[in-house]
Amino acid sequence: xxxxxxxxxxxxxxxxxxxxxxxxxxxxxxxxxxxxxxxxxxxxxxxxxxxxxxxxxxxxxxxxxxxxxxxxxxxxxxxxxxxxxxxxxxxxxxxxxxxxxxxxxxxxxxxxxxxxxxxxxxxxxxxxxxxxxxxxxxxxxxxxxxxxxxxxxxxxxxxxxxxxxxxxxxxxxxxxxxxxxxxxxxxxxxxxxxxxxxxxxxxxxxxxxxxxxxxxxxxxxxxxxxxxxxxxxxxxxxxxxxxxxxxxxxxxxxxxxxxxxxxxxxxxxxxxxxxxxxxxxxxxxxxxxxxxxxxxxxxxxxxxxxxxxxxxxxxxxxxxxxxxxxxxxxxxxxxxxxxxxxxxxxxxxxxxxxxxxxxxxxxxxxx
Amino acid sequence: xxxxxxxxxxxxxxxxxxxxxxxxxxxxxxxxxxxxxxxxxxxxxxxxxxxxxxxxxxxxxxxxxxxxxxxxxxxxxxxxxxxxxxxxxxxxxxxxxxxxxxxxxxxxxxxxxxxxxxxxxxxxxxxxxxxxxxxxxxxxxxxxxxxxxxxxxxxxxxxxxxxxxxxxxxxxxxxxxxxxxxxxxxxxxxxxxxxxxxxxxxxxxxxxxxxxxxxxxxxxxxxxxxxxxxxxxxxxxxxxxxxxxxxxxxxxxxxxxxxxxxxxxxxxxxxxxxxxxxxxxxxxxxxxxxxxxxxxxxxxxxxxxxxxxxxxxxxxxxxxxxxxxxxxxxxxxxxxxxxxxxxxxxxxxxxxxxxxxxxxxxxxxxxxxxxxxxxxxxxxxxxxxxxxxxxxxxxxxxxxxxxxxxxxxxxxxxx
Numbered sequence: 149x150x151x152x153x154x155x156x157x158x159x160x161x162x163x164x165x166x167x168x169x170x171x172x173x174x175x176x177x178x179x180x181x182x183x184x185x186x187x188x189x190x191x192x193x194x195x196x197x198x199x200x201x202x203x204x205x206x207x208x209x210x211x212x213x214x215x216x217x218x219x220x221x222x223x224x225x226x227x228x229x230x231x232x233x234x235x236x237x238x239x240x241x242x243x244x245x246x247x248x249x250x251x252x253x254x255x256x257x258x259x260x261x262x263x264x265x266x267x268x269x270x271x272x273x274x275x276x277x278x279x280x281x282x283x284x285x286x287x288x289x290x291x292x293x294x295x296x297x298x299x300x301x302x303x304x305x306x307x308x309x310x311x312x313x314x315x316x317x318x319x320x321x322x323x324x325x326x327x328x329x330x331x332x333x334x335x336x337x338x339x340x341x342x343x344x345x346x347x348x349x350x351x352x353x354x355x356x357x358x359x360x361x362x363x364x365x366x367x368x369x370x371x372x373x374x375x376x377x378x379x380x381x382x383x384x385x386x387x388x389x390x391x392x393x394x395x396x397x398x399x400x401x402x403x404x405x406x407x408x409x410x411x412x413x414x415x416x417x418x419x420x421x422x423x424x425x426x427x428x429x430x431x432x433x434x435x436x437x438x439x440x441x442x443x444x445x446x447x448x449x450x451x452x453x454x455x456x457x458x459x460x461x462x463x464x465x466x467x468x469x470x471x472x473x474x475x476x477x478x479x480x481x482x483x484x485x486x487x488x489x490x491x492x493x494x495x496x497x498x499x500x501x502x503x504x505x506x507x508x509x510x511x512x513x514x515x
Numbered sequence: 516x517x518x519x520x521x522x523x524x525x526x527x528x529x530x531x532x533x534x535x536x537x538x539x540x541x542x543x544x545x546x547x548x549x550x551x552x553x554x555x556x557x558x559x560x561x562x563x564x565x566x567x568x569x570x571x572x573x574x575x576x577x578x579x580x581x582x583x584x585x586x587x588x589x590x591x592x593x594x595x596x597x598x599x600x601x602x603x604x605x606x607x608x609x610x611x612x613x614x615x616x617x618x619x620x621x622x623x624x625x626x627x628x629x630x631x632x633x634x635x636x637x638x639x640x641x642x643x644x645x646x647x648x649x650x651x652x653x654x655x656x657x658x659x660x661x662x663x664x665x666x667x668x669x670x671x672x673x674x675x676x677x678x679x680x681x682x683x684x685x686x687x688x689x690x691x692x693x694x695x696x697x698x699x700x701x702x703x704x705x706x707x708x709x710x711x712x713x714x715x716x717x718x719x720x721x722x723x724x725x726x727x728x729x730x731x732x733x734x735x736x737x738x739x740x741x742x743x744x745x746x747x748x749x750x751x752x753x754x755x756x757x758x759x760x761x762x763x764x765x766x767x768x769x770x771x772x773x774x775x776x777x778x779x780x781x782x783x784x785x786x787x788x789x790x791x792x793x794x795x796x797x798x799x800x801x802x803x804x805x806x807x808x809x810x811x812x813x814x815x816x817x818x819x820x821x822x823x824x825x826x827x828x829x830x831x832x833x834x835x836x837x838x839x840x841x842x843x844x845x846x847x848x849x850x851x852x853x854x855x856x857x858x859x860x861x862x863x864x865x866x867x868x869x870x871x872x873x874x875x876x877x878x879x880x881x882x883x884x885x886x887x888x889x890x891x892x893x894x895x896x897x898x899x900x901x902x903x904x905x906x907x908x909x910x911x912x913x914x915x916x917x918x919x920x921x922x923x924x925x926x927x928x929x930x
Binding site: 194200204208297300301304308313315319320321324411412413414416417418419420421422423449452453455456457459460461463 | 546579580581582585586587589590591592593596597599600601603604614615617618622642644682683684721722726729
């Protein structure tokens with residue numbers, strides 16, 4: 149009886165935030181003088197009206213999912229890998245290097261090389277954050293922010309010097325990559341980066357499996373929940389943390405390669421475009437439940453990509469899609485808090501409530 | 516009455532009514548892709564206003580705008596995506612209004628050969644790299660910057676002028692250098708100053724506008740100029756930080772001025788310390804291009820459009836202009852007017868030789884370009900001492916366009 153009640157409550161708490169944020173957004177849309185139904189229609193058609201637009205959603209979904217899946221690993225280990233943005237960029241830089249150096253090789257050879265370079269680049273940049281944390285005691289947020297900035301500055305430098313276009317440096321983009329070194333599209337009608345799509349699916353399966361059923365996954369969780377006790381119980385916490393950074397950086401690196409070798413066709417400053425930060429948001433939104441990540445990233449990719457059409461055909465302000473996203477995140481997180489409280493009441497009665505500090509994994513712990 | 520007839524009639528009527536807009540839909544749709552926000556009170560807003568001008572002056576025309584297309588603000592989309600959507604909405608002409616779009620415009624234009632593309636500030640039509648449906652347009656801002664520089668040269672008390680530059684390329688080098696030439700001329704000729712006493716510093720922030728953590732902070736750089744003794748800052752970036760900072764500091768009693776950039780309304784941020792603003796007025800050029808596209812007479816063109824010398828600020832005719840600011844006193848205003856007359860004379864005199872020479876330009880390309888720029892006259896040397904023009908010789912305008920260094924006498928990096 150009680151169980152049923154709480155299930156219904158759970159369901160309500162899951163759906164309510166979505167409805168509430170839609171209502172809030174609808175009100176905002178009405179206030180700015182547009183028709184919410186029309187807005188929804190445009191976003192939908194912007195994302196899914198034909199194969200090409202759907203491919204666009206997928207091509208934004210890929211790097212977002214790679215980064216987000218990587219972030220579930222670091223979050224599980226209790227790490228705020230805000231440096232993911234820089235890891236995407238360094239992956240892009242390494243992939244660019246490979247594309248330029250090995251342009252003479254056939255496509256089937258050069259693409260795996262580029263991916264390996266991207267993986268190594270992202271991993272190195274992430275390990276740097278990890279080493280700064282474990283050896284020098286610099287918190288990963290500060291280390292990450294600094295390394296993000298460094299990656300951006302490095303990109304601008306390379307784009308305007310060694311890798312500048314032959315026609316003259318503009319600091320906007322590098323020389324375009326040789327076509328044979330670009331990731332191939334599945335087809336002209338459905339131009340999806342199938343190489344990275346396969347990599348993403350494999351990565352998702354491997355990570356889901358590893359977190360659930362391997363010793364490494366167990367170590368990550370133990371390190372995340374209580375590193376001190378984990379260490380006492382024989383978990384190599386430092387190595388585990390570093391491995392979490394490395395894995396996340398590797399996935400982020402591939403995301404970076406996709407951005408430059410598929411989306412843009414050249415290296416440009418800020419090619420990562422905040423995808424890493426969006427990934428942080430997504431992972432928090434689903435309380436680090438990795439199974440939900442691909443779905444959540446898909447919804448985000450669809451809304452964001454679809455809003456391009458919204459902006460052009462309704463001439464609405466560009467921030468509207470951001471408002472919807474922001475509201476959604478806020479309300480969902482708010483409801484997570486509410487749910488936690490209610491669950492504590494239900495399981496522990498009204499008596500002594502344990503102090504539970506907010507941490508990204510607290511939601512998962514209560515499940 | 517027969518019910519069926521009524522039904523059939525109603526349906527017919529409905530069809531006719533719904534058909535009317537379709538018939539009337541002989542409208543001309545054009546797209547404007549902006550690199551920054553449409554209300555940045557700078558570069559992007561000037562293009563947005565240019566599009567508005569077309570809408571107002573061309574019946575049945577409709578503008579589609581996409582603002583802030585750059586990897587930081589719109590990571591999910593690319594020029595190709597935006598153009599695809601615009602063409603879907605019926606766009607026949609698309610302005611890509613930044614040098615950030617120069618590289619991307621060509622492949623996109625190849626994908627849409629029936630749509631006309633105009634890349635603003637680029638040269639791919641001139642060099643022959645662009646497909647035939649891509650043209651370029653740019654304003655002769657060199658005049659505007661010379662006037663801006665002159666205003667600064669007239670107003671400075673410390674003899675120290677700061678130039679807040681965006682990123683470094685040929686365009687930004689030639690515009691900073693034009694401002695320098697204007698400042699030096701007016702300092703020397705109206706103020707009887709020694710050119711050696713005029714300090715002209717250039718700082719490049721790294722991009723067209725502030726990107727926190729990536730570019731230098733233009734607010735901070737403007738403050739640095741003033742802290743180091745400059746009393747006029749000329750802005751070369753897309754946004755308004757220079758005049759905002761100057762306004763704040765002036766309100767605390769400092770005797771300083773600013774010259775903003777790009778947009779007619781830029782002085783409004785702090786009118787009392789604004790010496791004036793050189794602005795782009797894209798409307799007439801855009802309207803002209805749109806009309807040609809509608810008439811089917813548009814041919815690939817590289818257009819470097821100039822001011823209307825009869826009235827720099829006639830927004831229906833001029834390509835660039837200069838609005839005098841409230842920061843100029845009466846004498847300075849008169850002197851600046853004289854300076855403009857002098858520029859006008861060089862621009863319009865039949866004695867001015869045509870220095871435009873583009874041997875490699877594609878055959879049959881429509882070209883609009885000035886004959887020569889005033890003040891770009893020898894003796895002039897580049898920053899490393901390489902001579903640019905001998906005594907009495909004019910610098911060919913394409914050498915100005917492709918300027919590869921700042922000029923001798925300016926402080927700041929060239930590359």
